[in-house]
Amino acid sequence: MKSPVHFLSQRQSRFLSAGVVVLSALTLLSACASGGPSSASARPVLYPNATLNRVGDAQGQAEANACMSRASAAGLTPSQSTNEVGRRAGEGAATAGVASAVGALITGRGSEGVLRAGAAGAAVGGSAGAVSGAFHNDRPNSTYRSFVQRCLGEKGFEVIGWN
Numbered sequence: 001m002k003s004p005v006h007f008l009s010q011r012q013s014r015f016l017s018a019g020v021v022v023l024s025a026l027t028l029l030s031a032c033a034s035g036g037p038s039s040a041s042a043r044p045v046l047y048p049n050a051t052l053n054r055v056g057d058a059q060g061q062a063e064a065n066a067c068m069s070r071a072s073a074a075g076l077t078p079s080q081s082t083n084e085v086g087r088r089a090g091e092g093a094a095t096a097g098v099a100s101a102v103g104a105l106i107t108g109r110g111s112e113g114v115l116r117a118g119a120a121g122a123a124v125g126g127s128a129g130a131v132s133g134a135f136h137n138d139r140p141n142s143t144y145r146s147f148v149q150r151c152l153g154e155k156g157f158e159v160i161g162w163n
Contacts, residue, residue: 042078042140042162043068044148051156060157067151071144078140096121 044064046052052060068078100121139145139162149159 044145044152044159045161045163046152047158047160049156049158052158063155063157064148064152067148067155070151071147074147076141076144076147078144 044067046060046064055063071078098121140148145162152159
């Protein structure tokens with residue numbers, strides 16, 4: 001039979017291994033989110049209203065380019081200024097960690113169980129938040145988007161989304 005000290009060190013080893021896997025996954029997701037199709041390459045999608053029908057698609061794209069250039073000249077950048085993956089990972093870790101710890105308190109686990117549940121919840125929540133952030137980082141930042149949309153709107157175009 002194994003001694004309690006040996007059993008505890010195996011448990012700690014598994015916990016540490018799980019932590020390394022979670023951190024590696026978060027790093028990989030962060031790299032994928034920043035290295036994939038960037039929000040900086042997104043373009044406004046124009047609705048085929050009377051203005052676009054009158055001037056044609058080529059002129060509509062030229063006007064979109066001009067508005068995007070005006071936004072850049074005003075000091076705006078299409079890149080997200082905050083790290084969406086990191087922010088969502090932090091939110092997920094905090095939310096799930098607290099929820100798991102509270103659940104462990106309610107079910108009557110000891111202080112070690114509460115800590116273990118909180119750490120496991122934080123790892124799961126952080127992973128889920130990172131995945132969510134990676135998939136939501138597909139549009140230019142909101143100020144840049146608003147500038148370009150307003151510019152196009154003043155010219156009679158309607159932006160229905162970004163692609």
